Amino acid sequence: MRILQLHVDFVEYLPVKKEIDDAEPLLKNEKELIEDTVVILTSIENGDDETLIEDFVKETLDYLKKIKCNSVLIYPYAHLSSSLEAPKSAFKLMTQLEDALRASTDTIVVRRAPFGWTKELGIKVKGHPLSENSRAIVKKNTERQPGTLVEVVSSKSDAIDNEGSVSSALAAEKDLKSNWYVLTVEGALIPYDGYKFKKSEINLENLFKYEILRKRTVEDQPPHVKLMRKLGLADYEPASDSGNMRFYPKGRLIKSLLEQFVTKKVSQYGGLEVETPIMYDSHHPSMESYFNRFPARQYNIKSDQKDLFLRFAACFGQFLMTKDFQISYKNLPLKLYELTRYSFRREKSGELVGLRRLRAFSMPDCHAFCQDINQAKIEFLKRLDLSVSVMEEIGITPEKDLEMAIRFTKEFYTNNKEFVQNLVSKIGKPVLVEMWDDRFFYFVLKWEFNFLDNSGKASALATDQIDIENGERYGITFIDESGNKKNPIILHNSPSGAIERVIFALLEKSAKMMKEGKTPYLPLWLMNTQVRIIPVRDEFIPKCAELLDQLKTNSIRADIDDREDTLSKKIREAETEWIHYTVIIGEKEVATNSISVRDRLKKSSYSTSIDELVKLIKEPMKGKPDLPINLPEYLSKRPRIAS
RNA sequence: GGUCAUGUAGCUCAGCCUGGCAGAGCGAAGGUUUUGUAAACCUUAGGUCGCGGGUUCAAAUCCCGUCAUGACCUCCA
Incomplete structure (x- = not known):
């Protein structure tokens, strides 16, 4: 037996004509509309018998409980299987399922659509993840699986579109089989399974x-x-x-x-x-045909009379x-x-x-x-x-x-x-x-x-x-x-x-590096701060500003840590921000007109010239876009953002 | 959607088991210090303990409900 459980906003059906001679007599011949219910499309397959009733009831009750719904419609639906049971026995089992389900509870309303009829079917399936759920219920000892429940269409339950009827994609989907190779x-x-991975x-x-x-x-x-x-x-x-x-x-x-x-x-x-555009009309013909294949994962917007969705x-x-x-x-x-x-x-x-x-x-x-x-x-x-x-x-x-x-x-x-x-x-x-x-x-x-x-x-x-x-x-x-x-x-x-x-x-790559005991980093061309300039004392801030200007002229993103903190602490912070190059400016540098560079990845500090530093940074930035720093250049002007 | 967690200062969290003054570090503000390569020092401010209810002399702590967030399951055109 195969079932497809659908949690729907509404379902409506109208028996049109007898599909088989053994169709059950109709109680009434008019359109039936049921709101907020679970529809169970059910196929009785060759060999199914009453031993499956218990599992069917359990499965149904579990599902209803999960989604907190207390109304259910059993809907005979032959198209889920290619090996159907003879109509007479199938009809008998169908009514047994209905009776057993009704007997098992007094809080849930149980309905069943007529058996053996061609019916017009309109459905609106809810959008939540559990709204579509399919199961195969098989006999305990005759089948390959130890359990009684086997997931069938495990991958894509989106074979039902969200407005109209069951789409033909369902059938194709069932046959979709993957073979895996190297x-x-x-x-x-x-x-x-025959490949030996090195x-x-x-x-x-x-x-x-x-x-x-x-x-x-x-x-x-x-x-x-x-x-x-x-x-x-x-x-x-x-x-x-x-x-x-x-x-x-x-x-x-x-x-x-x-x-x-x-x-x-x-x-x-x-x-x-x-x-x-970022949004589209859900009822435009091109969109509707697309949804028939891949529905139900978009943001929907109702604006005035229009149904719109955001592009995916x-x-x-x-x-x-x-x-x-x-x-x-x-x-x-x-x-x-x-x-x-x-x-x-x-x-x-x-x-x-x-x-x-x-x-x-x-x-x-x-x-x-x-x-x-x-x-x-x-x-x-x-x-x-x-x-x-x-x-x-x-x-x-x-x-x-x-x-x-x-x-x-x-x-x-x-x-x-x-x-x-x-x-x-x-x-x-x-x-x-x-x-x-x-x-x-x-x-x-x-x-x-x-x-x-x-x-x-x-x-x-x-x-x-x-x-x-x-x-x-x-x-x-x-x-x-x-x-x-x-x-x-x-x-x-x-x-x-x-x-x-x-x-x-x-970031995950960096985390891997940390795990291996290496210094994590992001590519230099993506760093907001490529060079951090630190004055030894306040009096060197003007000198730092000169350096900053020179780097800026060369399209290098740099900033100055002019806050009231110790040098050690500023270096520590530059480290934790993963800044590649830190430049210290003090008496020595002013006297010799050089700069002292601390290279985070090479874990070394050395004295060099501005031109050398510019070359060092420009090299890996070739062909990369050029944007200015996206925070105040003076750290004392920055709000604290990272936690 | 299900299961399990989590929610306490701006941030990260402790306290909850076993009910009894609302805590720490970082950050912020003010001051001292003027610093040479991974964390100077002092002071101050900062709270509806997610929300609602219950038990109790007494609830951040126990119970019930609810909301939010996260992980996992499921899934991923």
């Missing part, structure tokens, strides 16, 4: 464990949360919805720098920057725009880019931790519209190069810090082995492969770089997909060489992943 640089596709491949092994076995070492709060607070970058904002963070000046500066950097890289690659990606904004372009094959590939600030996804409250996953996030998103699969494949490789270079320059190297996963359909792989192989050899180390027998998603292939954090959780950063569906879905067309209208293939690339998540990865 694909080596040499091109061998090895089933994951010592150096511990991260890849962890990625497999995470993806397949769902294993992780349980730790408390991930370390980056403490760090983002300690460094005064970001924090939770209790007055907003969770997953919407506040960013302090230092954190905002890091974001600005990353945003500008990624945007410049994409622009150099040929991406055209555009801007699209830049995709549809760019697609709606491109639909109105007149495009020749000569214009392709056409690359559009937007860095969304923000995209919104109402992720379940439990999955939000620090900067790892947010409900409001900044996402660089670059779509390439291509003529055909051959052009798409060529472009796809270019974008992998772009992504690798973006990640590397940010300070997270694919080689050491990231593991690639490639996911594709069996069909695509069979026809494009060499191409897939090409991707892997560009990475130069084995990758995780997930292969699907059939295509359920809109893409035939995607890859992503995963960062493994200190709790063994994998988070995707850069990613790219080959989309063969949305060109048609959104009515995007171009005119080909022979004058025919065609739908392009669309590539979806984020060369860095969400900006906030990049910061998460940088």
Whole structure:
């Protein structure tokens, strides 16, 4: 027996005609509307009998209790299974389920829709995480599983759309089966359980464990949360919805720098920057058809008479725009880019931790519209190069810090082995492969770089997909060489992943270093203070100001600790702020016209000239954006922000 | 949504088990000190112990409810 439990705002149905001869007689033939109830779509399968009643009742009562609802509708629904029981026995068991459920409680209203009828069905499923729940209930001793309850559609319960009827995606979803492999640089596709991970491949092994076995070492709060607070970058904002963070000046500066950097890289690659609205009409035809596939994770806004939702990606904004372009094959590939600030996804409250996953996030998103699969494949490789270079320059190297996963359909792989192989050899180390027998998603292939954090959780950063569906879905067309209208293939690339998540990865990487006893740091080009200048006594502050000006002229962010504190304490604070270079100015320096530099990473201090220091800092900043310091230059003027 | 935690000064937390004067460090303000590479010293201010109810002579402490937050589970187009 298979059941799908739905917690709904309302359900309405109207029996239209008899589907089978054994259909039960109707008590009344009119539209039935029930509000705030649980609908249990139920399929009785071959071999099911009354031994399952107990489990069905228990399962139902548990679910009702969990979501605090006291009304239930048993709804005969054949489409959950391909091996149905004969109608007569199925009907009998259905009524037994109803009776048993009614007998088990006196607080819950039990209803049942008629059996054997074709019915019009209207449903509005609630938005909360538990509102959709599916189960297979099987006999105790005949089945493979020791328990009586087996999760079926464990992954995506979003196969039901939020306004209309049960979508066809449900059927496809059920058949979605993943096969897991390691694909080596040499091109061998090895089933994951037959692959021997080397010592150096511990991260890849962890990625497999995470993806397949769902294993992780349980730790408390991930370390980056403490760090983002300690460094005064970001924090939770209790007055907003969770997953919407506040960013302090230092954190905002890091974001600005990353945003500008990624945007410049994409622009150099040929991406055209555009801007699209942050909210959309839920009832626009393009939106409705999209929701039929991927519903229920967005912020909804009711404004006047309109139902709006906040965008969860830049995709549809760019697609709606491109639909109105007149495009020749000569214009392709056409690359559009937007860095969304923000995209919104109402992720379940439990999955939000620090900067790892947010409900409001900044996402660089670059779509390439291509003529055909051959052009798409060529472009796809270019974008992998772009992504690798973006990640590397940010300070997270694919080689050491990231593991690639490639996911594709069996069909695509069979026809494009060499191409897939090409991707892997560009990475130069084995990758995780997930292969699907059939295509359920809109893409035939995607890859992503995963960062493994200190709790063994994998988070995707850069990613790219080959989309063969949305060109048609959104009515995007171009005119080909022979004058025919065609739908392009669309590539979806984020060369860095969400900006906030990049910061998460940088902080987790630092935490890893601390664990290994190394000095943690953030890349110099992302530091709000690149040089801290400390006078030995107040009388040297003017000299420090001179130095500050010289550094500023060279686009170096520096500040002066002019507070009333001891030198030791100021140095200590510079250390705890992870400032790379600290300069001390006192009698000696004034007399010799030199500066004394303390290098935090090299753990050394030495005397040098300003020019040398400028060179030292400018070198790693080549090609990086240039922004002024985002706090008062004199520390005595700063409020205290970090805790 | 479930389970388990947590909520005390601006911040980090102790006190709660075993009911009896509301505590510490950091930070802030004022003063002393003028400092050479990871924390100078003194003084002062700062509290609806999340909120509501109950038990008690007496509640931060025990009980019930409620709100908020976190971790985990689940999930993650």
